[in-house]
Amino acid sequence: MTFTQKTNESRPSVAVIGAGAAGLLFAGACAELSGGKLRLTVYEKNRQPGRKLAITGKGRCNLTNACPPEEFFRHVPGNPRFLYSAVNAFPPAETMALFERLGVPLEIQRGRRVFPQSERAYDVVDALRAYAERGAEIRYSTPAERVGRAEGGGYFVEAAGKRERFDALVLACGGLSYPLTGSTGDGYRFARALGHTVTPLSPSLVPMEAKDKAMCASMMGLTLKNVVLTVRDGENGGKVLFSEQGEMLFTHFGISGPLVLTASAAARGRDLSRLTAEIDLKPALDEKTLDARLLSELSAQPNRDLKSVLGSLLPSKMTEPFARAAGLDPRKKANALTRAERARLLSFLKRFPLPLARLRPIEEATVTAGGVSVKEIDPKTMESRLSPRLYLIGEMIDCDAHTGGYNLQIAFSTAEAAARAAAALPEGLYTEGEKRKMKRHILVAIDGPSGAGKSSLAKIVAQKLDLLYIDTGALYRAVGYFMLRRGVDPADADAVTALLPEIGIRLSAGKDAMRVSVGGEDVSDRIRTPEVSAAASKVSAIPAVRAFLLETQKETAQKNSVIMDGRDIGTVILPEAKTKIFLTASAEARAKRRWLQLKEQGVETTVEELIEQQKERDRRDRERETAPAVPAPDAVLLDNSGLTLEETAEEVLRLVRKNEALG
Numbered sequence: 001m002t003f004t005q006k007t008n009e010s011r012p013s014v015a016v017i018g019a020g021a022a023g024l025l026f027a028g029a030c031a032e033l034s035g036g037k038l039r040l041t042v043y044e045k046n047r048q049p050g051r052k053l054a055i056t057g058k059g060r061c062n063l064t065n066a067c068p069p070e071e072f073f074r075h076v077p078g079n080p081r082f083l084y085s086a087v088n089a090f091p092p093a094e095t096m097a098l099f100e101r102l103g104v105p106l107e108i109q110r111g112r113r114v115f116p117q118s119e120r121a122y123d124v125v126d127a128l129r130a131y132a133e134r135g136a137e138i139r140y141s142t143p144a145e146r147v148g149r150a151e152g153g154g155y156f157v158e159a160a161g162k163r164e165r166f167d168a169l170v171l172a173c174g175g176l177s178y179p180l181t182g183s184t185g186d187g188y189r190f191a192r193a194l195g196h197t198v199t200p201l202s203p204s205l206v207p208m209e210a211k212d213k214a215m216c217a218s219m220m221g222l223t224l225k226n227v228v229l230t231v232r233d234g235e236n237g238g239k240v241l242f243s244e245q246g247e248m249l250f251t252h253f254g255i256s257g258p259l260v261l262t263a264s265a266a267a268r269g270r271d272l273s274r275l276t277a278e279i280d281l282k283p284a285l286d287e288k289t290l291d292a293r294l295l296s297e298l299s300a301q302p303n304r305d306l307k308s309v310l311g312s313l314l315p316s317k318m319t320e321p322f323a324r325a326a327g328l329d330p331r332k333k334a335n336a337l338t339r340a341e342r343a344r345l346l347s348f349l350k351r352f353p354l355p356l357a358r359l360r361p362i363e364e365a366t367v368t369a370g371g372v373s374v375k376e377i378d379p380k381t382m383e384s385r386l387s388p389r390l391y392l393i394g395e396m397i398d399c400d401a402h403t404g405g406y407n408l409q410i411a412f413s414t415a416e417a418a419a420r421a422a423a424a425l426p427e428g429l430y431t432e433g434e435k436r437k438m439k440r441h442i443l444v445a446i447d448g449p450s451g452a453g454k455s456s457l458a459k460i461v462a463q464k465l466d467l468l469y470i471d472t473g474a475l476y477r478a479v480g481y482f483m484l485r486r487g488v489d490p491a492d493a494d495a496v497t498a499l500l501p502e503i504g505i506r507l508s509a510g511k512d513a514m515r516v517s518v519g520g521e522d523v524s525d526r527i528r529t530p531e532v533s534a535a536a537s538k539v540s541a542i543p544a545v546r547a548f549l550l551e552t553q554k555e556t557a558q559k560n561s562v563i564m565d566g567r568d569i570g571t572v573i574l575p576e577a578k579t580k581i582f583l584t585a586s587a588e589a590r591a592k593r594r595w596l597q598l599k600e601q602g603v604e605t606t607v608e609e610l611i612e613q614q615k616e617r618d619r620r621d622r623e624r625e626t627a628p629a630v631p632a633p634d635a636v637l638l639d640n641s642g643l644t645l646e647e648t649a650e651e652v653l654r655l656v657r658k659n660e661a662l663g
Contacts, residue, residue, distance in 0.1 A: 011039040012425050015157045015166040016136070017144045017190065019044035020183075021053045021408055022394030023172035024128040026415040026422075031135020033423035040136035041166070043159055045143035049132075050125035052174065052183060056366075056408065057113075061121035063099065064092040064412070065405035066112040072409070077265050078204070078400035082374040083410060086382070090416040092409055102127040111246070113405050147171075147190045149387065151442070151466045151561070161508040161515055161522070163468075168389035168422055172415065175368025175395040176201055187396035188371070195386045197373040203365035204400045205407075206264045207256035208272065209357040215321050216354075219250040222317045228280035229259040231267060234355075241275070242266035245283055255354065261366055262402045264359055268369060272356045279352040281314065291346050298342065302335035309334045313349065322348065367407050371398040381421035382414050389425070391418040442467060442561040442660055445570035446652070448583030449618050449629055451590035453645055454565035457583075460649040465656060467563045470507065470556060471514050473536070475549045477527035478505055478516045480535030490538035497544040505552060546626075567621075570632035578659040581638050581652055582631035587614040589641035 014030065016023050019042050027042050056062060065072065069091045073080040096106055096114060104127045105117040116123045132138060139159070146158040147169060155169040173187025188198045210216050230243040248257035255277065267275060282290050294313070301309050307330035310319040323330040326348045328341055362368060372392050376385050384390040393414040401407050444461065446454050462469035480490050482503050488495045506517040515524045526532070539545045553573050556562060564573060570580040591610035598605055621629035631637060636655060640648040
């Protein structure tokens with residue numbers, strides 16, 4: 001049986017979803033700080049950890065910025081005040097000390113960007129992985145599919161056909177940028193499922209498209225260093241939105257590089273088609289000095305083409321596009337230029353204009369802006385204000401920064417804050433009331449005549465109380481499927497009985513229904529065919545099959561909180577269940593429901609005919625020698641004749657909560 005709600009291990013358990021920068025640091029720090037008192041499980045959808053981390057800084061990994069905290073916040077446009085506690089408690093200096101301790105020598109480069117001396121991002125990834133694996137189990141290639149609150153306290157995680165309960169949950173799933181690395185927005189879905197608000201998402205630190213793509217494409221791959229990029233709002237009096245010196249490059253669609261990525265954060269929320277980027281190609285020279293230099297170059301090469309003369313001032317790949325952008329013929333001789341044309345060249349050298357079109361899509365962004373609202377997170381611990389022992393860290397929260405190592409520092413600082421908080425869990429994990437609830441082993445049995453709505457009711461209650469619903473019919477279909485696959489006649493009792501030990505039925509919790517595996521193969525969707533249903537009907541008449549599946553159901557109920565429906569559930573399979581319901585809807589009510597169903601299907605009949613058929617079937621079921629349709633002595637009789645399915649479910653939930661003291 002692969003459905004697991006509880007663990008036999010006494011240590012408090014913590015699930016971490018995501019083995020990126022934040023998830024790995026959290027796992028390592030939490031294991032270290034708790035002294036091994038926590039059972040840490042990390043779910044990672046990729047075969048290797050830190051895929052996005054491995055490509056940062058062009059594969060060199062700019063892991064932080066060597067600046068003091070007070071300056072750090074000036075580079076955080078997205079909710080800097082929220083980060084005050086976390087970054088001051090674990091500033092860049094602490095990050096650097098940690099990686100040095102983990103065996104990654106560092107060096108500080110231009111702009112105080114911090115890189116591993118090897119300039120290999122995988123050295124950082126490997127160090128974090130080893131740090132995490134000291135005290136955590138990392139389940140690679142195991143994406144979390146669903147999370148939620150577990151009955152009685154804690155959380156459940158569904159992954160790889162299993163549902164496991166944990167005492168605490170950490171969401172470190174990343175954002176939406178670079179989805180090929182695994183950042184596909186799962187964390188936002190999980191956070192919403194747990195009641196959190198996700199603010200609008202948009203790309204940050206993302207390349208920009210230019211209106212003149214052809215010109216940019218002609219310079220594709222060209223890197224400009226030590227230039228000043230200024231972004232102006234062209235419809236607001238040329239208001240400067242961003243201006244900074246650094247490095248950028250041209251692409252087939254526009255511009256990218258560190259300067260452009262940072263500028264994109266300043267342009268966030270604006271209509272880029274109104275903006276213009278200006279490049280000062282010679283920021284070290286004022287206009288007077290640059291004009292003298294330009295005049296000198298033109299005078300020294302009077303008979304050469306303008307394109308050739310510009311080669312002494314610009315990269316060769318840029319000379320012709322530059323001249324054409326300035327409205328000049330690249331082949332025009334230097335001595336033929338007019339004073340006005342020279343002035344235009346000077347202007348373009350100091351303010352090379354690039355009208356912008358739009359930001360590139362979020363999939364190409366380095367960072368996602370927006371995320372889980374910081375109003376719903378404790379800034380000191382990263383614990384949810386809405387759901388105890390839920391922690392949210394890294395890029396998925398609504399904080400983002402400029403390029404230069406600041407965003408990874410946010411991931412590390414928030415992870416460390418959560419790790420310190422989670423490390424204290426063993427000291428006071430649950431209240432006494434929560435502990436009492438967690439010890440409950442809930443068993444619910446539902447029975448009643450055919451057409452009373454037993455299965456539909458059981459499925460609703462299972463979902464509401466986080467119980468495993470065991471579909472008895474699916475078990476018989478699994479046996480029938482196995483016999484058909486082995487070429488055995490499902491009605492041949494001797495042949496079927498001989499093969500029962502080989503079936504290997506396993507049950508697991510699916511998103512919406514129980515999953516069934518036969519011999520390690522998930523057959524849940526293959527056992528719904530008419531052929532399999534017919535085979536299931538035949539094997540169900542074999543006593544050995546019934547006995548075999550009764551034991552399977554009993555074993556499952558011993559290990560899990562379950563709800564089951566059908567005959568013998570309350571007397572044979574779940575005799576110890578505290579909640580046993582026997583539905584007593586009248587034959588008239590059940591026949592009318594059936595009549596409405598048949599009417600929708602276009603089948604003509606009368607309510608009177610269906611009532612007589614229902615009464616005859618009830619008589620046969622009551623008089624059966626094996627598993628007669630009679631209530632268990634301690635079952636509660638519930639007349640659902642005049643109740644809707646939802647109203648019946650509410651009454652059953654009330655009884656379960658009362659019997660189990662769930663409150």
